[in-house]
Amino acid sequence: MITTMTPAQRLFAVTVGVLLLIFIIDMVRRRQLREEYSWLWILAGTAILVIVAWPKALTTVTVFTGAKTHTTAVFTFGILFLIVVCIHLSSKLSRVDNQLKRLAQTMAIMSTEEGNQTARKDQ
Amino acid sequence: MQTVILIPAYNEERNILSTISATQQAVPGVDIVVIDDGSTDETAVIARQQGATVLSLSFNLGYGAALQTGFRYAQMNNCHEVVQIDADGQHDADCIPNLLDELRKADADVIIGSRFLAEGNYRLPLLRLLGIHIMRALIRLTTGQIITDPTSGYQALGPRAIALCASEAYPADYPDADVLIMIHRRGVRVREIPVRMYQSADGKSMHSGLRPVWYMFKMLLSILVTLLRPRPRTDRG
Numbered sequence: 001m002i003t004t005m006t007p008a009q010r011l012f013a014v015t016v017g018v019l020l021l022i023f024i025i026d027m028v029r030r031r032q033l034r035e036e037y038s039w040l041w042i043l044a045g046t047a048i049l050v051i052v053a054w055p056k057a058l059t060t061v062t063v064f065t066g067a068k069t070h071t072t073a074v075f076t077f078g079i080l081f082l083i084v085v086c087i088h089l090s091s092k093l094s095r096v097d098n099q100l101k102r103l104a105q106t107m108a109i110m111s112t113e114e115g116n117q118t119a120r121k122d123q
Numbered sequence: 124m125q126t127v128i129l130i131p132a133y134n135e136e137r138n139i140l141s142t143i144s145a146t147q148q149a150v151p152g153v154d155i156v157v158i159d160d161g162s163t164d165e166t167a168v169i170a171r172q173q174g175a176t177v178l179s180l181s182f183n184l185g186y187g188a189a190l191q192t193g194f195r196y197a198q199m200n201n202c203h204e205v206v207q208i209d210a211d212g213q214h215d216a217d218c219i220p221n222l223l224d225e226l227r228k229a230d231a232d233v234i235i236g237s238r239f240l241a242e243g244n245y246r247l248p249l250l251r252l253l254g255i256h257i258m259r260a261l262i263r264l265t266t267g268q269i270i271t272d273p274t275s276g277y278q279a280l281g282p283r284a285i286a287l288c289a290s291e292a293y294p295a296d297y298p299d300a301d302v303l304i305m306i307h308r309r310g311v312r313v314r315e316i317p318v319r320m321y322q323s324a325d326g327k328s329m330h331s332g333l334r335p336v337w338y339m340f341k342m343l344l345s346i347l348v349t350l351l352r353p354r355p356r357t358d359r360g
Contacts, residue, residue: 098291098295101184101188101295104180104181104182104184104188105180105184105188105191105192105195107180107181108158108178108179108180108181108192109178109192109195109196109199111178111179112176112177112178112179112196113199116176
C-alpha cells in the first residue's frame with residue numbers, strides 16, 4: 001500500500017528544494033555556474049517543491065513506475081536524474097575536449113606560419 | 124608546396140634524426156613536417172636543426188590528433204600529396220617514392236603501405252595480430268575490400284583524402300580501420316602496396332600494455348558509429 005508523505009518528510013523536502021534553488025541561483029549570480037549548466041539542478045529543485053505542494057503527483061508517479069512505496073520512486077528518479085546529469089557533463093566535456101584539440105592545433109600551425117613569414121622577411 | 128611528408132612524433136629524440144635523414148635521402152627536396160606532440164625531450168629541436176618544419180603542439184594530444192594537425196597544415200598550404208610516416212624508424216623511408224608513384228598513377232586517393240604484402244620478418248604480438256585479423260574482417264564485411272594491413276600508419280594520401288583527414292570527421296586517437304571505412308563511404312578509393320617495416324628501434328609501441336583492449340573497444344565502437352553516421356562531407360574544415 002502506498003502511504004502519503006508525513007509532515008516531517010514534507011518539511012525536509014521543502015527545505016532541501018528551497019536550499020537547492022537558492023544555492024544554484026546564487027552560484028549563477030556569482031558567475032560560479034553558467035546558466036546552461038544550472039537548468040538541470042533548477043529542474044530538480046522545482047520538482048521537489050512540486051511534489052511537496054502536490055503529493056498526488058508522487059503517488060501517480062509511484063503507481064506508474066510500479067513501485068510499492070514513495071521512497072522507491074524517489075530513489076529511482078534520483079538515480080535517473082544523476083545519470084542524466086553525468087551524460088550531460090560527459091557531452092560537455094567531449095565538446096570542450098574537441099575545442100581544446102582544435103585550439104592547440106591552430107596554435108601550432110599559426111606559430112609555424114608566423115615563424116616562416118618572419119624567416120622570409122629576414123631573407 | 125605540392126608534396127609533404129608528415130611525421131608525428133612524441134618524445135622521439137633518439138629516432139627522429141635518423142628518420143628525417145632517411146626521408147631526406149629517399150625524397151630529396153620534399154618538405155618534411157614533424158608534428159611534435161607535446162614532447163618533453165629534444166625532439167622538436169633536433170627536427171628543426173635537421174631542416175624539417177616543426178608544428179609544436181602545446182601538450183600531448185595523441186597520435187591521431189597530431190597527424191590531423193599535419194593534414195590541416197597541408198590543406199592550408201594547398202598540398203596535393205601527403206605521406207605519413209612514423210617517427211620511430213619502423214617504416215623504411217626508401218618506400219616513400221613507391222607510395223607516391225602508386226598515388227600518381229593509380230585511381231586511388233589513399234595508398235597503404237602493407238607490411239604483410241612485403242617479404243620480411245616483421246613479428247607482431249599475438250593480441251595485436253588477432254586485432255588486425257578482426258579489423259581485416261570488418262573492413263571486408265563493410266566495404267567489400269581486402270586490406271591486409273588496416274593498422275598501417277605508412278600511407279600516401281591525395282587531395283580528397285587530405286581534406287577528409289583534416290575535417291572533424293577524422294578520429295582523434297587511433298585512426299585505423301574506422302578511417303578506412305569512413306573514406307570508403309565517401310567514395311575515396313584505397314589501394315595497398317608492399318612496404319618494408321622494422322621493429323621499433325627502442326621496442327616502444329603505441330599498442331603496448333593494456334592499450335590493445337582499449338584499442339579494440341574504441342575501434343569497434345568507432346566503426347559502428349561510422350556506419351550509423353551520414354556520409355561525411357569533405358568541405359567542412
